[in-house]
Amino acid sequence: MRELLRTNxxxxxxxxTGILLVVFFIGCSIVYGYTSVNWGMVVASFTQFxxxxxxxxxxxxxxxxxxxxxxxxxxxxIAGALMQGITRNPLASPSIFGINAGAGxxxxxxxxxxxxxxxxxxxxxxxxxxxxxSLIVYFLGSLGRDGLTPVKLTLAGAxxxxxxxxxxxxxxxxxxxxxxxxxxxxxxxxEGRKLxxxxxxxxxxxxxxxxxLMITGQMNTxxxxxxxxxxxxxxxxxxxxxxxxVIVLLAGSAVAIAGPIGFIxxxxxxxxxxxxxxxxxxxxPYSGLLGAILLLLADIGARYIIMPKEVPVGVMTALxxxxxxxxxxxxGLNKL
Amino acid sequence: xxxxxxxxxxxFSYLVDKKAVLxxxxxxxxxxxxxxxxxxxxxMKIHPVDVVRTLLGMGESMNELVIKSFRLPRILLxxxxxxxxxxxxxILQGIIRNPLASPDIIGITxxxSLAAVTFLTIFSGRGTEVTVSIQWMPFAAFIGAxxxxxxxxxxxxxxxxxxxxxxxxxxxLAAAMQALTNMMILFGPxxxxxQAQIWITxxxxxxxxxQVKTLTPWVLLFLLFVWMYARRLNIQELGEDLARxxxxxxxxxxxxxxxxxxxxxxxxxxxVGGVGFVGLMAPHIARxxxxxxFGALIPASALVGALLVMxxxxxxxxxxxxxxxxxGVFTAALGAPYFIYLLYRSxxx
Numbered sequence: 191m192r193e194l195l196r197t198n199x200x201x202x203x204x205x206x207t208g209i210l211l212v213v214f215f216i217g218c219s220i221v222y223g224y225t226s227v228n229w230g231m232v233v234a235s236f237t238q239f240x241x242x243x244x245x246x247x248x249x250x251x252x253x254x255x256x257x258x259x260x261x262x263x264x265x266x267x268i269a270g271a272l273m274q275g276i277t278r279n280p281l282a283s284p285s286i287f288g289i290n291a292g293a294g295x296x297x298x299x300x301x302x303x304x305x306x307x308x309x310x311x312x313x314x315x316x317x318x319x320x321x322x323x324s325l326i327v328y329f330l331g332s333l334g335r336d337g338l339t340p341v342k343l344t345l346a347g348a349x350x351x352x353x354x355x356x357x358x359x360x361x362x363x364x365x366x367x368x369x370x371x372x373x374x375x376x377x378x379x380x381e382g383r384k385l386x387x388x389x390x391x392x393x394x395x396x397x398x399x400x401x402x403l404m405i406t407g408q409m410n411t412x413x414x415x416x417x418x419x420x421x422x423x424x425x426x427x428x429x430x431x432x433x434x435x436v437i438v439l440l441a442g443s444a445v446a447i448a449g450p451i452g453f454i455x456x457x458x459x460x461x462x463x464x465x466x467x468x469x470x471x472x473x474x475p476y477s478g479l480l481g482a483i484l485l486l487l488a489d490i491g492a493r494y495i496i497m498p499k500e501v502p503v504g505v506m507t508a509l510x511x512x513x514x515x516x517x518x519x520x521x522g523l524n525k526l
Numbered sequence: 527x528x529x530x531x532x533x534x535x536x537x538f539s540y541l542v543d544k545k546a547v548l549x550x551x552x553x554x555x556x557x558x559x560x561x562x563x564x565x566x567x568x569x570m571k572i573h574p575v576d577v578v579r580t581l582l583g584m585g586e587s588m589n590e591l592v593i594k595s596f597r598l599p600r601i602l603l604x605x606x607x608x609x610x611x612x613x614x615x616x617i618l619q620g621i622i623r624n625p626l627a628s629p630d631i632i633g634i635t636x637x638x639s640l641a642a643v644t645f646l647t648i649f650s651g652r653g654t655e656v657t658v659s660i661q662w663m664p665f666a667a668f669i670g671a672x673x674x675x676x677x678x679x680x681x682x683x684x685x686x687x688x689x690x691x692x693x694x695x696x697x698x699l700a701a702a703m704q705a706l707t708n709m710m711i712l713f714g715p716x717x718x719x720x721q722a723q724i725w726i727t728x729x730x731x732x733x734x735x736x737q738v739k740t741l742t743p744w745v746l747l748f749l750l751f752v753w754m755y756a757r758r759l760n761i762q763e764l765g766e767d768l769a770r771x772x773x774x775x776x777x778x779x780x781x782x783x784x785x786x787x788x789x790x791x792x793x794x795x796x797x798v799g800g801v802g803f804v805g806l807m808a809p810h811i812a813r814x815x816x817x818x819x820f821g822a823l824i825p826a827s828a829l830v831g832a833l834l835v836m837x838x839x840x841x842x843x844x845x846x847x848x849x850x851x852x853x854g855v856f857t858a859a860l861g862a863p864y865f866i867y868l869l870y871r872s873x874x875x
Contacts (some may be wrong), residue, residue, distance in 0.1 A: 281694065285701070333870045340534055341690055345626065345869055348697045352630070353862030360855030364846055454700060503708055508705030516681055517699035519691055 193467035201472055206480035215486040219256035219509030254385035257491045261484040262448045265440040267481025268402045270455025271473055272433045275409050279340035280518050284441040288351035292323025295354040317448035372485035375491045378449040378504030391443045398439035402474050405432050409470040423434050451504045453511025454481050463487050533684035547824035549815045553829035564840045565597050600733035602837040605832040610745045610794035612831020615805025617787040619760045622769050628806035632678050636703030638795035641670020643710045664744055664796040671792035677783050692724045723836025737797050744793045752786050756820035801854045802832050803861020
């Protein structure tokens with residue numbers, strides 16, 4: 191399959207269009223919803239805040255939600271793209287490999303045992319959980335005589351995800367107070383999060399985004415295969431470890447902010463590859479933009495399906511992502 | 527001494543594997559022992575001898591109350607559900623010819639969960655009652671499980687069903703089912719939401735006789751069907767070409783067996799929720815004990831499954847007393863490493 195945007199000029203135009211679309215959908219996310227506001231009121235709430243209901247909703251609920259949606263979507267998509275790159279597995283993503291579930295488990299464990307509540311501690315625990323889970327899954331996936339195969343990695347991830355999910359449920363059943371504290375978070379939603387959560391996590395996210403952009407060249411070399419990359423003089427282990435650190439930063443922060451939101455990490459990298467081809471210098475930024483757009487759209491859709499209630503955005507992304515997952519599984523795991 | 531003992535009637539003949547029969551009898555005794563031990567454990571300890579006496583109708587009234595109204599229904603439910611899940615897994619592993627197949631990994635349990643939660647949401651009244659008889663719930667779960675089973679089968683069809691593709695598509699659909707179940711819980715009344723979290727993990731907490739009476743005939747009926755079909759299941763395991771060569775109607779048998787499997791998983795899930803990994807572990811353990819002929823494997827898997835779920839429930843009840851942990855936590859904690867072990871062992875993935 192050739193990519194859609196073949197020249198550099200087209201890719202730049204697409205990139206700028208993507209940025210504009212992200213801004214546009216952030217705007218849409220602020221404007222559309224149960225309480226109707228219009229674009230003028232949004233601008234007014236920034237320039238001359240008058241304390242009216244609409245202005246408070248815009249400032250306290252809609253704006254944080256839109257920004258968080260964009261940041262989380264971008265982070266999950268980039269993490270997915272890197273994971274698919276280093277594992278050479280088209281189904282790799284934070285949710286299928288159990289990283290979200292692992293981070294969730296460690297957060298619940300920490301809340302139950304040490305009753306922590308600060309977002310900074312949440313973040314570090316989520317990183318730790320994401321790291322431990324990725325190491326376990328990677329290790330288990332490479333057991334056996336034929337080493338790391340995509341199918342084994344996927345199955346190990348699914349098994350670990352199931353185990354962590356069960357253990358989390360068990361701990362919550364033991365400690366109802368903890369359940370109250372983390373239930374809002376376990377459902378996987380970007381609704382009702384304060385802007386403070388995003389600003390607290392922003393340093394890690396920015397580090398992750400910049401890190402992902404810095405290793406794109408090395409990822410290109412690595413995508414030719416471990417042997418070729420090593421033959422070209424690359425320290426493949428170092429590249430993989432740096433990519434893993436970036437993945438843990440991005441997936442961990444995304445989970446700490448929004449809870450487990452699945453399927454974005456699978457779907458987006460494939461679309462990005464369809465648009466710009468196999469060059470990671472383009473795949474990574476495109477994945478970020480497309481991930482932000484997808485999560486924003488899913489979140490806007492989630493408000494309208496069962497008005498006045500809302501569908502958790504994790505459900506929306508799962509509904510969008512499942513057909514895609516099946517398509518990839520049918521096509522075969524050896525094509526990336 | 528011959529390994530097999532033929533059993534012949536006018537219209538029936540069967541080769542009985544002596545060792546397997548011995549194994550199954552031992553398992554049955556073990557199950558009975560665990561049942562009695564499990565009844566005797568709890569906040570109020572009752573001596574096993576008293577348990578037996580009470581079960582035979584000669585106990586003190588206090589023991590009788592505790593045993594008959596609280597402990598026995600939940601333990602029996604665990605027993606029956608364990609049997610159903612294990613046999614469901616054994617069938618799937620036979621027809622898919624993949625040691626990693628099990629109702630929860632390929633999403634059948636997820637479909638049943640979704641259908642059961644949807645059933646409760648649609649038919650629940652304003653209070654805590656359900657407006658339609660609870661007896662229909664296994665039926666709903668069965669439909670959910672069947673639809674999902676067929677969907678996985680159809681979606682993984684591409685010049686025949688490749689086991690790896692089937693498992694992958696199952697994993698994807700299982701994730702989607704989980705998301706949809708969460709959404710249905712959100713639609714539903716509040717009392718359901720609090721219960722559903724525990725129920726999805728799988729728990730026999732709060733079982734009553736009504737549930738036992740509904741599930742038991744359902745499971746026993748299908749166990750009997752499956753056992754009668756064991757011959758055809760043996761042929762299925764030889765693979766499509768050989769099975770056809772032996773004169774088996776492969777596609778029809780496969781469909782019927784898939785329906786049996788979903789019926790069993792669906793019924794169990796309707797009452798105990800998603801007790802995970804039992805359908806994966808039990809058939810493997812049973813195969814180690816009695817070999818892979820399904821005539822012996824089916825009853826052996828059923829008993830191993832019953833032991834697993836009863837044991838998990840016993841730990842769930844007593845380890846953190848007075849708090850209750852869903853039994854599914856323990857089966858998952860045991861099953862996930864086992865799954866990984868199988869992954870490690872399997873060579874052709």
